[in-house]
Amino acid sequence: MARLANWLRLAAMIAAAAITAAVSFPAAAGVDLPTLEKGKGEKCVEDTQYMRKNHMDLLKHHRDDTMRKGIRTTKHSLKKCIECHASEKSGSVAASKEDFCAACHSYVSVKLDCWDCHATKPGKSPQPKVGLAPLKAAVSPLLASSINGASK
Amino acid sequence: MNKPVDSKVDGRRGFLKAGAVVAGAAVAPGVLLYGVAHSRPPEEAASSDVRWGMLIDSAKCGDGCNDCVTACNEENGLSGANGPQDTQYIRKLDIKDLRNGRVHSLPMLCQHCENPPCVDVCPTGASMKRADGIVLVDRHICIGCRYCMMACPYKARSFVHETITDQNPEVPRGKGCVESCTFCVQRVDRDENPACVDACNANGHQAMVFGDMNDPESAISKALKSHASTEVRADLGLNTGVRYQGI
Numbered sequence: 001m002a003r004l005a006n007w008l009r010l011a012a013m014i015a016a017a018a019i020t021a022a023v024s025f026p027a028a029a030g031v032d033l034p035t036l037e038k039g040k041g042e043k044c045v046e047d048t049q050y051m052r053k054n055h056m057d058l059l060k061h062h063r064d065d066t067m068r069k070g071i072r073t074t075k076h077s078l079k080k081c082i083e084c085h086a087s088e089k090s091g092s093v094a095a096s097k098e099d100f101c102a103a104c105h106s107y108v109s110v111k112l113d114c115w116d117c118h119a120t121k122p123g124k125s126p127q128p129k130v131g132l133a134p135l136k137a138a139v140s141p142l143l144a145s146s147i148n149g150a151s152k
Numbered sequence: 153m154n155k156p157v158d159s160k161v162d163g164r165r166g167f168l169k170a171g172a173v174v175a176g177a178a179v180a181p182g183v184l185l186y187g188v189a190h191s192r193p194p195e196e197a198a199s200s201d202v203r204w205g206m207l208i209d210s211a212k213c214g215d216g217c218n219d220c221v222t223a224c225n226e227e228n229g230l231s232g233a234n235g236p237q238d239t240q241y242i243r244k245l246d247i248k249d250l251r252n253g254r255v256h257s258l259p260m261l262c263q264h265c266e267n268p269p270c271v272d273v274c275p276t277g278a279s280m281k282r283a284d285g286i287v288l289v290d291r292h293i294c295i296g297c298r299y300c301m302m303a304c305p306y307k308a309r310s311f312v313h314e315t316i317t318d319q320n321p322e323v324p325r326g327k328g329c330v331e332s333c334t335f336c337v338q339r340v341d342r343d344e345n346p347a348c349v350d351a352c353n354a355n356g357h358q359a360m361v362f363g364d365m366n367d368p369e370s371a372i373s374k375a376l377k378s379h380a381s382t383e384v385r386a387d388l389g390l391n392t393g394v395r396y397q398g399i
């Protein structure tokens with residue numbers, strides 16, 4: 001009986017060691033990590049490790065600021081993430097399983113509903129208002145632009 | 153609508169004046185700059201010092217002209233279809249006075265009420281009024297119950313029934329949420345007019361003025377000061393952000 005118990009203990013230890021090994025060396029255990037396409041920019045607006053852990057909170061915070069208060073800074077805006085991370089091949093962050101957002105989220109089985117409403121591709125950026133700045137100072141109360149509409 | 157003013161003559165004279173106020177600066181022949189004065193840096197929140205509003209002159213609004221609607225559809229990625237389940241942010245109405253046969257045409261859109269019933273009834277807080285008076289639906293928390301559609305006296309809201317793809321990145325919209333005119337908030341926040349107003353100006357009708365009703369120097373405030381204007385269903389006391397002339 002004692003010998004059996006010893007044998008079981010040994011087996012459990014071996015199994016535990018194997019699992020630890022598998023976790024720390026996933027590739028060795030045959031698990032493929034998602035491969036991510038590199039963004040277009042030089043580097044991310046935050047540290048990569050920080051982003052991995054916190055991007056959802058940053059996005060959610062920014063979404064409420066923009067939606068509810070009209071704050072339109074670009075640092076943590078989803079639109080800017082998409083502009084940088086859209087795939088060279090598909091032009092999107094979530095059109096195929098290799099695209100930036102989809103690659104990780106399908107790997108961890110997290111379903112995103114961002115794309116029910118948000119475009120997954122960068123759009124044409126709004127036209128800069130060429131030459132308007134000095135004019136604006138001059139006739140400020142009556143200003144803005146109908147140039148986009150007028151030039152159509 | 154509820155104030156039977158004979159504004160035809162007055163309205164026209166008013167219009168010339170309004171035109172003079174509005175035509176602030178000619179940059180090049182045929183290109184005019186119109187009046188939104190407030191430039192707000194991107195990191196600054198919308199403020200209640202501003203109240204965005206729109207003044208529409210039905211006498212100037214072209215019979216059969218649909219340019220505002222077309223521009224809106226393009227800006228916001230709407231299909232433009234007119235079925236009972238299709239989204240419309242703005243629609244053209246032809247109104248006939250049955251007593252004397254007078255017909256006039258006007259665009260109807262979300263009136264951006266100061267006391268919006270849609271916000272009152274929303275059970276989730278998704279229907280909301282921004283500090284500067286723009287009424288929006290926060291689609292992140294809208295559950296699609298459609299109470300707001302029933303509460304709105306102007307039939308301004310639509311429910312999205314089908315999956316949508318290829319949205320304008322600046323105008324996210326999708327199935328299961330209610331939506332309505334946003335005064336093109338994405339354009340207003342970078343100091344531009346709503347798409348409908350620019351389209352109306354571009355085709356020469358100049359029937360719409362957009363601006364800050366709290367700023368006495370804005371084109372809209374001056375026009376409101378000098379001409380009689382009407383709120384549709386003023387009896388409801390909603391203090392609408394969209395006002396009409398000549399109805």
Ligand code: SF4
Pocket residue numbers: 261262263264265268269270271287303304305306307308309332
């Ligand atoms: S017009 Fe309708 S949707 Fe717009 S703010 Fe008023 S009640 Fe709400």
Ligand code: SF4
Pocket residue numbers: 273274275276277278279289293294295296297298299300301329330
């Ligand atoms: S449909 Fe959405 S916005 Fe309208 S009342 Fe319901 S939760 Fe609020």
